[in-house]
Amino acid sequence: MSALIEVKKLFFRYEETEQDKAAPFALNGVDLTIEKGSFVAIVGHNGSGKSTLAKQFNALYYPTTGDVIVDGMNTKDDEHLFDIRKRVGLVLQNPDNQIVAGVVEEDVAFGCENLGVPPEEIRQRVDAALQAVDMYDYRLHSPDKLSGGQKQRVAIAGIMAMEPECIVLDEPTAMLDPQGREEVMAAVRQLNREKGITIILITHYMEEAVLADRVVMMDSGKVFLSGTPQEVFSHTALLKQHRLDVPQVTELCDKLKGCGWEVPACVLNEEECVTALEKLLSADKKGNVPCAVPLTEENKSEAETILSVEGLTLTYGAKTAFEKTALSEVDFAVHKGEFLGIIGHTGSGKSTLVQLLNGLLKPTEGTVSLYGRDIWKEPKKIRSVRFKVGMVFQYPEYQLFEETVYKDIAFGPKNMGLSDAEIDEKVHKAAAFAGLPEELLEKSPFDLSGGEKRRAAIAGVMAMDPDVLILDEPAAGLDPLGRDVLLSQIRDYHAVRKNTVLLVSHSMEDIAKTVDRILVMNRGKKEMLDTTQTVFSHGKALETMGLRVPQITKVMLLLQEKGYPVNTGVLTVEQAFQELLKHMTAQA
Amino acid sequence: MVRDITLGQYLPGKSVIHRLDARAKILMLLAMIVFIFVAGNFVSLSLMTLVSLLVVLLTRIPLTMYLKSMKVILLVVIFTGIINLFYGTGDVLWEWGIIRITQGGIHNAVFVTIRIITLVLISSVLTFTTSPSDLTDAIERLLKPLTVFHIKVHEIAMMMTIALRFIPVLLEETDKIMNAQKARGADMESGGLFRRVKALLPVLIPLFVSSFRRANDLAMAMECRCYNGGNGRTRMKVLHYAWRDLIAALLLLAVFAAVILCNIVGVWS
Numbered sequence: 001m002s003a004l005i006e007v008k009k010l011f012f013r014y015e016e017t018e019q020d021k022a023a024p025f026a027l028n029g030v031d032l033t034i035e036k037g038s039f040v041a042i043v044g045h046n047g048s049g050k051s052t053l054a055k056q057f058n059a060l061y062y063p064t065t066g067d068v069i070v071d072g073m074n075t076k077d078d079e080h081l082f083d084i085r086k087r088v089g090l091v092l093q094n095p096d097n098q099i100v101a102g103v104v105e106e107d108v109a110f111g112c113e114n115l116g117v118p119p120e121e122i123r124q125r126v127d128a129a130l131q132a133v134d135m136y137d138y139r140l141h142s143p144d145k146l147s148g149g150q151k152q153r154v155a156i157a158g159i160m161a162m163e164p165e166c167i168v169l170d171e172p173t174a175m176l177d178p179q180g181r182e183e184v185m186a187a188v189r190q191l192n193r194e195k196g197i198t199i200i201l202i203t204h205y206m207e208e209a210v211l212a213d214r215v216v217m218m219d220s221g222k223v224f225l226s227g228t229p230q231e232v233f234s235h236t237a238l239l240k241q242h243r244l245d246v247p248q249v250t251e252l253c254d255k256l257k258g259c260g261w262e263v264p265a266c267v268l269n270e271e272e273c274v275t276a277l278e279k280l281l282s283a284d285k286k287g288n289v290p291c292a293v294p295l296t297e298e299n300k301s302e303a304e305t306i307l308s309v310e311g312l313t314l315t316y317g318a319k320t321a322f323e324k325t326a327l328s329e330v331d332f333a334v335h336k337g338e339f340l341g342i343i344g345h346t347g348s349g350k351s352t353l354v355q356l357l358n359g360l361l362k363p364t365e366g367t368v369s370l371y372g373r374d375i376w377k378e379p380k381k382i383r384s385v386r387f388k389v390g391m392v393f394q395y396p397e398y399q400l401f402e403e404t405v406y407k408d409i410a411f412g413p414k415n416m417g418l419s420d421a422e423i424d425e426k427v428h429k430a431a432a433f434a435g436l437p438e439e440l441l442e443k444s445p446f447d448l449s450g451g452e453k454r455r456a457a458i459a460g461v462m463a464m465d466p467d468v469l470i471l472d473e474p475a476a477g478l479d480p481l482g483r484d485v486l487l488s489q490i491r492d493y494h495a496v497r498k499n500t501v502l503l504v505s506h507s508m509e510d511i512a513k514t515v516d517r518i519l520v521m522n523r524g525k526k527e528m529l530d531t532t533q534t535v536f537s538h539g540k541a542l543e544t545m546g547l548r549v550p551q552i553t554k555v556m557l558l559l560q561e562k563g564y565p566v567n568t569g570v571l572t573v574e575q576a577f578q579e580l581l582k583h584m585t586a587q588a
Numbered sequence: 589m590v591r592d593i594t595l596g597q598y599l600p601g602k603s604v605i606h607r608l609d610a611r612a613k614i615l616m617l618l619a620m621i622v623f624i625f626v627a628g629n630f631v632s633l634s635l636m637t638l639v640s641l642l643v644v645l646l647t648r649i650p651l652t653m654y655l656k657s658m659k660v661i662l663l664v665v666i667f668t669g670i671i672n673l674f675y676g677t678g679d680v681l682w683e684w685g686i687i688r689i690t691q692g693g694i695h696n697a698v699f700v701t702i703r704i705i706t707l708v709l710i711s712s713v714l715t716f717t718t719s720p721s722d723l724t725d726a727i728e729r730l731l732k733p734l735t736v737f738h739i740k741v742h743e744i745a746m747m748m749t750i751a752l753r754f755i756p757v758l759l760e761e762t763d764k765i766m767n768a769q770k771a772r773g774a775d776m777e778s779g780g781l782f783r784r785v786k787a788l789l790p791v792l793i794p795l796f797v798s799s800f801r802r803a804n805d806l807a808m809a810m811e812c813r814c815y816n817g818g819n820g821r822t823r824m825k826v827l828h829y830a831w832r833d834l835i836a837a838l839l840l841l842a843v844f845a846a847v848i849l850c851n852i853v854g855v856w857s
Binding site: 158398400 | 761765770771789806
């Protein structure tokens with residue numbers, strides 16, 4: 001293979017003003033070669049310089065010192081600019097912001113039109129590109145009617161139509177749901193394998209990185225590790241030091257190996273893990289074991305109910321041609337002080353449900369009761385319900401608006417009509433719960449880093465001291481360590497405040513680590529409501545609803561299917577490790 | 589709610605009207621608008637209305653879509669209708685204080701209402717049957733002569749394309765931010781004008797910030813796809829006039845001639 005992109009001693013810093021010249025380098029001496037036709041994943045935490053590097057590959061940024069050579073052309077030479085961008089296309093994170101035209105096929109044609117390709121040829125290229133990402137049937141659709149995964153595939157087609165050698169994808173799946181993520185990854189792999197397109201994938205999802213031929217790990221603007229996924233992910237401890245993660249199965253096998261068990265060097269997926277574990281478990285232990293734990297009958301007397309819904313139905317555009325039932329006849333009760341997870345694929349009605357819980361939407365039928373009282377009994381007092389049932393939306397940082405972080409957090413308490421002293425106390429408490437350092441309070445929210453903004457926005461809801469706190473995908477888009485820290489802070493908040501917390505998430509690993517019970521939504525209906533262990537032991541049923549179970553639970557379910565009497569109510573790597581150890585020591 | 593608006597929406601199809609050249613459609617629409625105003629009596633106006641209805645039928649777009657676009661301007665129609673009711677001369681039919689309804693007033697009100705409805709119908713035809721990019725492309729080509737006066741016609745057309753693309757995105761975002769602020773107890777439904785405007789700040793500021801972020805992203809995405817202004821740019825769909833555009837234009841000319849005739853006859857009688 002020959003080199004397509006060569007990065008040589010690349011140093012780079014953002015130099016927009018004079019002061020910036022004293023700033024540290026964002027890229028700190030990167031040397032990297034990308035082979036033609038390869039699939040390279042670049043991983044690193046937020047701020048590691050990986051996105052900055054991505055923008056060097058197609059001359060959006062130029063090196064401060066050092067060189068980037070694309071197919072023999074230096075990105076510093078202006079005359080090659082369009083030749084370079086023709087060869088190396090870039091797909092960005094936000095699917096909405098990179099689509100220019102109002103019709104799919106016209107957007108895909110945009111690049112070719114800029115290059116002055118003759119009309120008949122553009123037509124052919126556009127059709128071919130749309131077929132390559134499996135979006136041909138949607139060519140006449142308007143982009144805003146598509147799902148995130150579909151939009152992102154349109155963006156990829158827009159690059160493909162320019163017939164590039166290489167596509168750089170800068171966290172293309174960060175804002176997508178699991179299904180969208182799968183669609184995009186499938187399209188990317190297909191382009192790599194079938195069309196020989198070189199792929200550079202910037203990501204912090206380790207499950208995506210393992211699909212690459214080569215993984216490059218970056219931190220502080222430098223390349224720390226580079227090699228096959230097996231080589232890179234065998235450095236579990238080092239990756240964790242650099243705020244990254246490894247797949248759960250890799251971590252499990254690494255742990256077993258640490259105790260002296262014989263496990264292959266690096267296990268990257270569920271099948272490999274099951275094969276490795278089978279060798280360690282004794283075959284004579286096999287036998288018929290009961291399948292999924294039966295769902296327990298809901299025991300209402302056991303716990304005090306804080307929030308309950310009955311026959312909850314919501315129909316959009318009722319009595320018109322566009323009638324669409326988002327939620328139908330949902331009944332359940334939330335126990336006081338519990339940590340409840342809500343899962344369901346996109347469109348299952350979970351967002352509608354949570355907006356009904358705090359009175360942002362009004363049910364078409366059925367009731368929502370807080371402390372046993374219908375919240376819509378006095379529609380004029382609905383605001384007071386919103387103070388008691390706090391709601392943190394997805395990407396809450398987009399709601400920040402005040403001059404200082406302090407004022408922004410105080411917005412909620414102020415609307416409640418509290419005195420200045422009370423507000424002050426609540427703001428400081430909330431900031432502490434959200435892990436926001438005091439010195440940031442007097443800063444402008446727009447000067448904070450992405451993670452800090454998220455914390456400020458969450459603090460803004462916590463400051464209202466709600467009895468029930470609902471969080472919709474609070475960790476979306478954060479890097480692995482950021483996600484873990486935020487979740488543990490929310491757990492601490494729950495433990496200290498002893499209030500009720502509802503967590504809506506697509507990440508089954510996060511749900512497994514955090515909640516006591518899970519509510520499963522499917523097609524606008526309640527499908528299950530039970531303890532975390534019980535729900536996740538129904539792996540098959542969840543799969544039919546477009547959901548998964550955590551990777552580690554999946555491994556245990558696979559082992560059970562093969563006849564090993566392992567406990568499938570395992571939710572974390574540590575639990576799996578203990579459980580397996582029990583069976584293996586018995587054998588030894 | 590905001591997403592129910594059909595005015596300005598494109599509905600793909602293969603009707604004769606869809607296939608007319610976008611430039612021809614714009615020019616013919618302008619001519620139609622002029623003649624809807626030229627039509628001075630009921631005979632000539634109903635001729636224009638009939639022609640407009642015929643065009644509407646030819647688009648093969650469900651009439652409900654036209655009715656929905658009508659809904660948006662319903663208030664305007666009713667308002668102008670009522671205002672016209674009180675102005676006019678002729679036999680007094682009903683009187684109460686200073687309010688007086690005359691035969692002429694009723695005549696005026698009906699006339700103006702039909703005129704507005706016809707205008708909206710025929711304008712909806714253009715946006716319903718022409719894709720936004722054809723529309724902006726056509727505007728760009730029609731305005732091309734203005735480049736002589738250093739008017740950046742391509743840039744204007746590109747801005748229109750982007751605006752059309754992002755209107756639904758920003759509407760959805762507005763909805764989201766409003767909900768987020770309402771969840772923090774923002775009260776946007778009560779209070780006087782000043783209070784309400786002030787209550788909108790928590791929505792407007794994040795919306796501005798996000799628009800800038802989006803603009804930044806979009807600029808980068810456009811650069812990645814070698815956008816370099818209008819020079820040397822080709823189009824996938826090239827607009828060209830066909831025989832059907834000529835026929836449509838000739839038919840319209842005949843209609844206009846009839847309208848003028850009706851007007852003259854109207855004046856004589």
